[in-house]
Amino acid sequence: MPQPDREPDLADREPAPEGQPPYLTVRDLNVRFRTEDGVVRAVNGVSFSVAPGRTLGIVGESGSGKSVTGLAVLGLHDPRRTEVAGEILVDGRNIVGLGESQVRRLRGRSVAMVFQDPLSALHPYYPVGRQIAEAYRVHHRSASRADARAQAVRMLGRVGIPQPERRADRYPHEFSGGMRQRVMIAMALVNDPALLVADEPTTALDVTVQAQILDLLADLQAEFHTAIVLITHDLGVVSQVADDVLVMYGGRAVEQGSVAQVLRDPQHPYTWGLLASVPTLRGDPDADLTPISGSPPSMIHLPDGCAFHPRCRYADRTGGRSATEVPPLLPTGEPGHLVACHLSTVDREALRGTAIGAQV
Numbered sequence: 615m616p617q618p619d620r621e622p623d624l625a626d627r628e629p630a631p632e633g634q635p636p637y638l639t640v641r642d643l644n645v646r647f648r649t650e651d652g653v654v655r656a657v658n659g660v661s662f663s664v665a666p667g668r669t670l671g672i673v674g675e676s677g678s679g680k681s682v683t684g685l686a687v688l689g690l691h692d693p694r695r696t697e698v699a700g701e702i703l704v705d706g707r708n709i710v711g712l713g714e715s716q717v718r719r720l721r722g723r724s725v726a727m728v729f730q731d732p733l734s735a736l737h738p739y740y741p742v743g744r745q746i747a748e749a750y751r752v753h754h755r756s757a758s759r760a761d762a763r764a765q766a767v768r769m770l771g772r773v774g775i776p777q778p779e780r781r782a783d784r785y786p787h788e789f790s791g792g793m794r795q796r797v798m799i800a801m802a803l804v805n806d807p808a809l810l811v812a813d814e815p816t817t818a819l820d821v822t823v824q825a826q827i828l829d830l831l832a833d834l835q836a837e838f839h840t841a842i843v844l845i846t847h848d849l850g851v852v853s854q855v856a857d858d859v860l861v862m863y864g865g866r867a868v869e870q871g872s873v874a875q876v877l878r879d880p881q882h883p884y885t886w887g888l889l890a891s892v893p894t895l896r897g898d899p900d901a902d903l904t905p906i907s908g909s910p911p912s913m914i915h916l917p918d919g920c921a922f923h924p925r926c927r928y929a930d931r932t933g934g935r936s937a938t939e940v941p942p943l944l945p946t947g948e949p950g951h952l953v954a955c956h957l958s959t960v961d962r963e964a965l966r967g968t969a970i971g972a973q974v
């Protein structure tokens with residue numbers, strides 16, 4: 615594969631410390647929804663772990679199961695309509711099958727979430743300072759109102775809201791999109807959670823504000839040593855902030871490994887397609903975007919075999935297996951780098967250079 619001449623994001627970043635036991639370990643996660651149209655197989659056998667101070671990027675197109683995975687980690691699925699199987703170990707405790715009140719006690723203090731749209735998470739009729747103070751008091755019941763407000767103001771200042779004392783009394787609609795996302799981050803982090811799930815936290819923001827919010831998350835992570843799961847459809851975002859990456863397609867992990875492994879040595883045709891649609895990662899910021907042709911699969915009727923086969927231009931090189939056998943996720947040879955594709959290693963090496971440069 616031709617190496618991009620510019621690799622600014624990967625080269626400039628300090629790697630996060632390794633060697634700590636994971637705070638979050640997910641093993642063989644399966645999530646199914648019962649709907650009137652049939653069973654939606656949203657997540658199928660996904661496994662990953664995240665250690666304190668590290669960021670896992672979960673990347674994939676719309677409908678690939680990213681948010682469903684994030685919500686499962688927070689124990690937020692409705693057990694009446696949803697079947698969650700596998701293990702989700704948060705600080706060693708499996709939350710799959712725990713009662714709602716136990717999960718609620720766990721999340722908030724040790725686990726928090728940031729969403730794409732802060733307006734859906736912030737109450738429109740209360741000043742933001744009061745909302746953050748209340749989030750604080752849920753887990754610090756003995757804190758006085760004055761203490762909780764002081765914490766809210768401190769946190770607003772910490773996430774870069776100017777004049778936090780005054781702005782604490784403002785309502786969500788009085789903030790710009792980027793400032794609102796900062797408020798949301800302040801609310802998520804006021805209880806100093808050990809794990810943060812950020813679901814498309816910058817998608818609605820323009821590029822400059824997006825970079826500021828990603829920098830802020832990285833700063834806060836360095837300060838609080840938070841384990842972060844960052845959900846995004848954008849490999850460019852992953853390259854800026856993540857240490858590890860999980861590429862999802864059709865609810866399955868198709869490739870995973872460190873960011874350096876997956877972005878510099880991508881092994882899966884779907885990852886090649888994602889990379890081809892991020893010109894800056896190809897070393898040519900002026901190149902045309904090359905979207906992956908075709909559309910994501912139905913999660914009720916997933917294609918047999920490799921779910922990507924109807925869109926994959928290499929499916930006919932695997933002796934018919936792409937359409938009939940689900941490719942297992944196997945080591946590539948590099949420690950920690952896994953790929954699920956029937957192509958031989960030799961074929962993958964030969965094909966990907968043109969795949970990333972040309973249309974996949």
Ligand SMILES: Nc1ncnc2c1ncn2[C@@H]1O[C@H](COP(=O)(O)OP(=O)(O)OP(=O)(O)O)[C@@H](O)[C@H]1O
Pocket residue numbers: 647649654655656674675676677678679680681682683847913
């Ligand atoms: N509560 C639900 N009931 C039924 N189906 C659902 C539910 N939530 C999600 N799904 C389905 O599960 C699949 C995965 O959805 P998910 O929200 O995880 O996608 P995503 O990768 O986050 O996509 P996007 O990038 O658009 O946010 C989709 O087919 C979606 O329609």
Ligand code: SF4
Pocket residue numbers: 882883884920921922923924926927928929932936941954955956957
């Ligand atoms: S298994 Fe076949 S269809 Fe799936 S990515 Fe590999 S070559 Fe393409």
Ligand SMILES: [Mg+2]
Pocket residue numbers: 680681682813
């Ligand atoms: Mg989503």
